[in-house]
Amino acid sequence: MSLPSLATAQDFETRYGASVDDAARLQALLDDASALARQVAGSDYVGAGGSLEAVPQTIVAVVCQSVRRAYDNAEGMIGENIGDYSYRLADARAEGVYLTETEERRIKNAAGKVSPTAFSVSTYGPVGYLGTTEDTDWS
Secondary structure, three states: OOOOOOOOHHHHHHHHOOOOOOHHHHHHHHHHHHHHHHHHHOOOOEOOOOOEOOOOHHHHHHHHHHHHHHHHOOOOOOEEEEOOEEEEOOOOOOOOOOOOHHHHHHHHHHHOOOOOOOOOOOOOOOOOOOOOOHHHHHO
16 A cells, blocks of 8 residues: 655745646655655654545655655756866755755654764862863863
8 A cells, every 4th residue: 555645746846936736756765755754753644534634734844855856956957067167966865855954853843753973971079079180281
């Protein structure tokens, strides 16, 4: 059974203010991006009847962002040269649908799968406070 996309063509068109020339291609990209988002979120957002349950708006937005990259760059270009002007993307992920690290974090946040990744601990006190000789280097 094929799962419904987490974002619709209407969601995409509303966000980017353009009509879509190739509806079948757009739908395939929405399906691909939805599969990636489901993998990160750990949920398919489909109810018992096979229809979508409440998909967080953040996930809908991320799916649309991912699709836009692939839709706007159908040829998978990573650079261009015009005369003396040259431009090249930092990595070669230009082909197809993918999620950036930031987008994956947004999906995890929206899905409630957030865990702390780093924290810092500060100690305050006079030199020797820690009871070791190494802390004298910080004075």
